[in-house]
Amino acid sequence: MKSTNFETMRFVRRLLLLLFMICTSFLFSQDGDGTGDKKPKDPDSRKEMRKKDKKKWKAQRKLEKDQKKAVKRHHKRIQTKKTRKRMKKNKRKAQRNHEHKGEFFLKKWFTKKKKT
Numbered sequence: 070m071k072s073t074n075f076e077t078m079r080f081v082r083r084l085l086l087l088l089f090m091i092c093t094s095f096l097f098s099q100d101g102d103g104t105g106d107k108k109p110k111d112p113d114s115r116k117e118m119r120k121k122d123k124k125k126w127k128a129q130r131k132l133e134k135d136q137k138k139a140v141k142r143h144h145k146r147i148q149t150k151k152t153r154k155r156m157k158k159n160k161r162k163a164q165r166n167h168e169h170k171g172e173f174f175l176k177k178w179f180t181k182k183k184k185t
Contacts, residue, residue, distance in 0.1 A: 145153065171177070 145156075148156065165172070
């Protein structure tokens with residue numbers, strides 16, 4: 070009985086030792102530091118990547134601004150001179166209202182009031 074018990078203990082120890090060795094080999098076979106970062110390690114390359122991204126973003130932003138300006142120019146160009154004057158007047162009036170300023174007092178005095 071003692072021999073079977075001794076052999077079983079020996080078998081269990083060998084099995085545990087084998088499992089321990091397998092587990093540690095998996096831990097040390099990882100690439101890098103094991104954090105899973107796939108970013109470049111070199112600080113210079115990260116800086117270059119940031120510069121490229123920034124340049125790309127600026128170009129995209131400039132393109133969008135130019136497109137908006139082109140649409141605005143086209144919209145203004147297709148209006149008649151009278152319409153452009155009215156648009157300008159309304160824009161000034163809207164800015165004045167936005168700034169919470171009233172009209173010039175003489176202008177208020179001498180404009181005809183609308184009948185409601």
